[in-house]
Amino acid sequence: MNIGILGGGQLGWMTILEGRKLSFNFCxxxxxxxxxxxxxxxxxxHPEQVREFRDHCDVITWEFEHIExxxxxxxxxxxxxxxxxxxxxxxxxxxxVFLSELGIAIPDYVICNGGDLxxxxxxxxxxxxxxxxxxxxxxxxxFLVKDEEDLGFxxxxxxxxxxxxxxxxxxxxxxxxxxxxxxxxGEIRAYPATxxxxxxxxxxxxxxxxxxxxxxxALAVAEKIAHExxxxxxxxxxxxxTEEGRLLVNEIAPRPxxxxxxxxxxxxxxQFENLVRALSSLPLGMTDPLGFSGMVNILGTPFDSLxxxxxxxxxxxxxxxxxxxxxxxxxxxxxxxxxxKEEELLDDLHRIERFLHSTSGVLS
Amino acid sequence: MNIGILGGGQLGWMTILEGRKLSFNFCxxxxxxxxxxxxxxxxxxHPEQVREFRDHCDVITWEFEHIExxxxxxxxxxxxxxxxxxxxxxxxxxxxVFLSELGIAIPDYVICNGGDLxxxxxxxxxxxxxxxxxxxxxxxxxFLVKDEEDLGFxxxxxxxxxxxxxxxxxxxxxxxxxxxxxxxxGEIRAYPATxxxxxxxxxxxxxxxxxxxxxxxALAVAEKIAHExxxxxxxxxxxxxTEEGRLLVNEIAPRPxxxxxxxxxxxxxxQFENLVRALSSLPLGMTDPLGFSGMVNILGTPFDSLxxxxxxxxxxxxxxxxxxxxxxxxxxxxxxxxxxKEEELLDDLHRIERFLHSTSGVLS
Numbered sequence: 001m002n003i004g005i006l007g008g009g010q011l012g013w014m015t016i017l018e019g020r021k022l023s024f025n026f027c028x029x030x031x032x033x034x035x036x037x038x039x040x041x042x043x044x045x046h047p048e049q050v051r052e053f054r055d056h057c058d059v060i061t062w063e064f065e066h067i068e069x070x071x072x073x074x075x076x077x078x079x080x081x082x083x084x085x086x087x088x089x090x091x092x093x094x095x096x097v098f099l100s101e102l103g104i105a106i107p108d109y110v111i112c113n114g115g116d117l118x119x120x121x122x123x124x125x126x127x128x129x130x131x132x133x134x135x136x137x138x139x140x141x142x143f144l145v146k147d148e149e150d151l152g153f154x155x156x157x158x159x160x161x162x163x164x165x166x167x168x169x170x171x172x173x174x175x176x177x178x179x180x181x182x183x184x185x186g187e188i189r190a191y192p193a194t195x196x197x198x199x200x201x202x203x204x205x206x207x208x209x210x211x212x213x214x215x216x217x218a219l220a221v222a223e224k225i226a227h228e229x230x231x232x233x234x235x236x237x238x239x240x241x242t243e244e245g246r247l248l249v250n251e252i253a254p255r256p257x258x259x260x261x262x263x264x265x266x267x268x269x270x271q272f273e274n275l276v277r278a279l280s281s282l283p284l285g286m287t288d289p290l291g292f293s294g295m296v297n298i299l300g301t302p303f304d305s306l307x308x309x310x311x312x313x314x315x316x317x318x319x320x321x322x323x324x325x326x327x328x329x330x331x332x333x334x335x336x337x338x339x340x341k342e343e344e345l346l347d348d349l350h351r352i353e354r355f356l357h358s359t360s361g362v363l364s
Numbered sequence: 365m366n367i368g369i370l371g372g373g374q375l376g377w378m379t380i381l382e383g384r385k386l387s388f389n390f391c392x393x394x395x396x397x398x399x400x401x402x403x404x405x406x407x408x409x410h411p412e413q414v415r416e417f418r419d420h421c422d423v424i425t426w427e428f429e430h431i432e433x434x435x436x437x438x439x440x441x442x443x444x445x446x447x448x449x450x451x452x453x454x455x456x457x458x459x460x461v462f463l464s465e466l467g468i469a470i471p472d473y474v475i476c477n478g479g480d481l482x483x484x485x486x487x488x489x490x491x492x493x494x495x496x497x498x499x500x501x502x503x504x505x506x507f508l509v510k511d512e513e514d515l516g517f518x519x520x521x522x523x524x525x526x527x528x529x530x531x532x533x534x535x536x537x538x539x540x541x542x543x544x545x546x547x548x549x550g551e552i553r554a555y556p557a558t559x560x561x562x563x564x565x566x567x568x569x570x571x572x573x574x575x576x577x578x579x580x581x582a583l584a585v586a587e588k589i590a591h592e593x594x595x596x597x598x599x600x601x602x603x604x605x606t607e608e609g610r611l612l613v614n615e616i617a618p619r620p621x622x623x624x625x626x627x628x629x630x631x632x633x634x635q636f637e638n639l640v641r642a643l644s645s646l647p648l649g650m651t652d653p654l655g656f657s658g659m660v661n662i663l664g665t666p667f668d669s670l671x672x673x674x675x676x677x678x679x680x681x682x683x684x685x686x687x688x689x690x691x692x693x694x695x696x697x698x699x700x701x702x703x704x705k706e707e708e709l710l711d712d713l714h715r716i717e718r719f720l721h722s723t724s725g726v727l728s
Binding site: 017020021022023040268269273277282283285286290291303308309312313315316318319320321322323333338 | 381384385386387404632633637641646647649650654667672673676677679680682683684685686687702
């Protein structure tokens with residue numbers, strides 16, 4: 001069976017690593033032949049060859065959202081999941097409207113043009129987060145507006161005719177996410193919730209929440225969205241848990257997710273293997289956690305500067321290195337940790353962050 | 365770092381799958397470009413290109429023993445383990461002499477020419493196993509001689525000038541093996557012992573022995589051999605446990621081993637990852653088992669006839685398919701199973717065998 005992946009990043013790379021075990025063939029569409037998934041694919045295609053790519057694939061999934069509309073159109077009849085799941089990710093406003101109309105609790109928001117931003121924000125009330133409507137990732141295109149000074153500064157730089165989403169700044173107690181996998185027939189299995197720590201919009205580390213009161217609510221939200229979008233594969237839902245204990249959806253991702261990388265070592269079946277099982281109509285695997293596990297991202301540190309010996313001396317630590325060119329703040333790899341005791345996990349995640357901190361300078 | 369593997373079989377394939385996580389590059393030397401490891405290697409070399417292969421590798425290991433002396437010679441200065449470890453595997457007689465001289469308990473044996481076989485076996489006493497001196501595998505080149513009729517039959521077909529090893533037939537209570545990994549600096553970590561079930565010389569299934577009285581003895585033997593051979597990487601030692609509780613070494617293998625495939629899912633660090641860590645001078649990983657785990661080999665069943673849905677419906681079952689051309693009795697893949705309870709493991713291993721039995725006809 002030939003599985004097609006739109007995008008050649010690390011999410012596709014790990015999907016191939018896991019799917020290889022069943023000897024599926026993988027075709028990757030990406031402009032860069034040296035991208036992580038392109039490099040290890042059975043066949044790599046440039047986006048100009050999208051028709052040949054489609055003809056080679058029995059089923060097609062995506063590993064990121066920045067996909068040209070023309071590519072989606074040409075792959076339409078082989079897509080595992082209807083394109084609506086990705087189309088609503090092209091504009092933040094559409095994602096907000098989709099979630100609101102589905103009755104999902106999200107932070108209050110207003111949508112406006114750059115030219116009206118100052119007036120709209122003043123009506124809405126500070127502090128807010130202003131996000132460019134066009135898809136950003138890892139914190140790009142997001143502006144924290146705490147006071148009128150920030151607002152004045154931002155309004156001088158925005159495009160008058162661009163659309164922006166103004167969101168209430170949530171003073172959250174915790175950021176968390178859940179990942180579900182859905183089969184073609186609509187069976188759903190859910191991974192446990194993880195607590196996620198971001199800095200400047202980039203995920204720094206996360207860990208499995210072994211007990212979390214709101215899990216049932218969070219999973220009900222994820223299942224509702226997965227069914228609504230007819231997902232075949234993975235859906236991630238990121239939440240804010242407010243100080244009052246409310247769960248508000250921050251954003252969704254219809255694909256493997258950085259907060260599920262721990263599943264490669266800390267779950268019976270990884271998110272990537274379950275994606276491949278869903279795509280190939282095989283029974284879904286168990287999503288139960290193994291031990292206590294978490295993950296730390298490797299951001300910007302070149303391989304030669306990685307404190308690999310120190311990290312791998314930590315019992316139960318596994319390093320994944322995507323083979324990408326180092327750039328500051330770029331996600332270049334991650335470290336999974338699985339421990340028998342929860343206290344040990346927390347200690348080790350902090351130790352790994354300190355090891356990486358001393359080499360990247362990002363995590364200060 | 366470029367890691368070279370002599371041999372393109374499934375042991376190399378799994379080494380690459382695991383080593384990919386750290387983005388090491390793999391060069392494979394094998395006559396067949398479609399062999400499992402050749403197919404997914406970064407660079408594949410035909411044995412005629414052995415010099416180019418060697419020049420591309422920072423370190424070289426092997427994944428089988430049938431390697432031409434000329435190849436070993438040309439790779440000599442890059443080999444992780446001195447060639448003696450593989451040379452003693454070229455003739456069964458040399459392996460026996462090596463183990464005897466090291467003071468390791470092995471079944472009684474005698475070495476003789478085909479022309480003297482009848483006389484020697486009669487002196488030695490029946491029943492015996494007669495093995496061709498030149499390396500066989502998976503039961504090839506082995507003859508069970510229970511009585512004089514068997515002996516007469518065998519003596520009519522042996523080569524007069526070929527060497528044979530005559531071994532006392534051991535009426536064992538159990539066959540088991542241990543795998544150790546040894547770093548370049550001589551640090552050793554040991555996996556737990558597994559109980560192995562062979563039929564007609566081929567491993568059918570195995571499982572981790574959660575408690576085994578003789579473990580200390582078995583590990584002492586494995587460590588002694590690993591140090592003696594200056595192994596950098598893996599060493600497997602297969603034992604007979606006699607009815608009287610004695611441990612006799614059946615054979616050794618200085619490489620990843622079929623009885624350690626379970627470690628991909630049933631150990632914190634797989635045998636393959638630990639091999640890669642040893643080769644690249646990274647700290648060795650934990651060898652502790654996860655849950656209760658075992659493995660069933662897939663022998664001869666073509667992929668399209670695999671009861672994949674049934675097998676993967678078993679919670680905690682993982683299928684590995686090597687992508688080789690099906691032949692009767694050929695090892696084409698395996699199924700790992702990890703369970704929380706030991707009784708469930710045994711039930712599931714038997715169920716998987718029955719599923720496979722109905723499609724391969726080998727396991728009757």
